Amino acid sequence: MSVLLAVDMPYWLQTILRVLGGTVAVLLPAGTIVYVFLFKMMSFMQSRLGPMEAGPYGAFQLFAEVGKWLQKEDLYPDRADKFIFKIAPIVVLTSTFLLVAVVPFGPDAWFTNFEAGVFYALAVSSVSVLGILIAGWASANKYSLLGGLRAAGQLIAYELPMVLAVIGVVIQAGSMNFQEIVVAQNAGEIFGWNGIGNPYILTQMVGFIIFMIAVQAELTQTPFDMPIAESELVSGYMTEYSGFRFLMFFIGEFATAGVFSLIAAALFLGGWGIPFAWFGWDSMDSVDNWMNIVGPLIMFTKMMVLSGIIMWVRFSYPRFREDQLQKFAWKVLIPVSLLNIMATAILKVAF
């Protein structure tokens, strides 16, 4: 993209490229996560084969699924608040698109380069709560209402540890800009040795663990899936949805898993960069142009590793009870992340 940007593209062309890139960055991780982890890994962990008929090893199953969902009748309950019922999945999907806009994929391959990018990401990620809450309310169904209320309670409880865990990274990097955080990690050094840069997962291990737990809860994946608990609430806030609107919730959930993994990769694992010392780079400007091609691939690899962990946990653990879930957020994660902030600040000032 840098080569293209170097010849001064007009704004509308840049925008089209960015929007296309953003769409790919939402749909590709979602499709990959669903096929690789949800279809295949889950099946092997449960001693079955998973989809095998559509294409080699069921590789075209996703297209078959989309075709199937397209043909389903679009049902809605008679008493539902129809307008709100219909826009709720769109709100969830929009939140994912707004979230991906802030992820950097290379020195010039970014969508937006906010000074307060971390702040923006944390703010936008909570828009999906609105979608879930209005979906639960508008369905006029007791299961949906309970699911929506549980989702709201859970999402606001786990929003806090997530925000507080990121502050440690901001303290270390001294910036809220994603690009500067990535550069600070790759140009950093550990006690004078710069062989692997300084990915913050090493110094912010506690922050990373809290962040991943909070992501798991924000995505309502299994240890924290009280809002959609199949065995008691049918499908929670999604109970009344059918056809393509249901699929949009589904896409939104897994696309958000991918985007959160991308953000975690940028914040804790060094993002698109490779340790700058390997090629003798020292700052953003000296990074070679080919990083714009390699960067997205590195980001994708890290995304697959992190979302693999999310899904692995999802397939392995039973769900928390609602009160345990709230207790865990308020009595464990928040105090620990506040202490983590202070410890990071003290070490930063001391060294």
Place this chain on the structure above:
Amino acid sequence: MSEFLRSYQTVIWFGVVAVLLASLLLGLASLVRPVKPNREKQLAYESGVDPVGDGWVQSQIRYYVFALLFVIFDVEAVFIFPWATQLERYAGFGLVEMGIFVFVLLLGLVYAWRKGVLRWI
């Protein structure tokens, strides 16, 4: 237009594209899907039993206090972020200041904890 506003414009385009993509797919679906509504289909789903009463039932919201606490801590996070970016400049002074700030907030959490607000009633 400045780079700053450009970024926000890109964000707006992302939102527009999300809505367009969703509408496009829903429009495509409306061409191929059957539309045969009847009363049974449009009943609220309650595991096969006819729904009793209204869907908008009153239920006990046990965690409204959590919501209030959430607002307090979220505003706190807004204050901590700018400090975090400038810590290098403030050094020891900023550290002590923020230590007091976080201590007071922890005190608030401990108070809520002792009052039994964090318990599931």
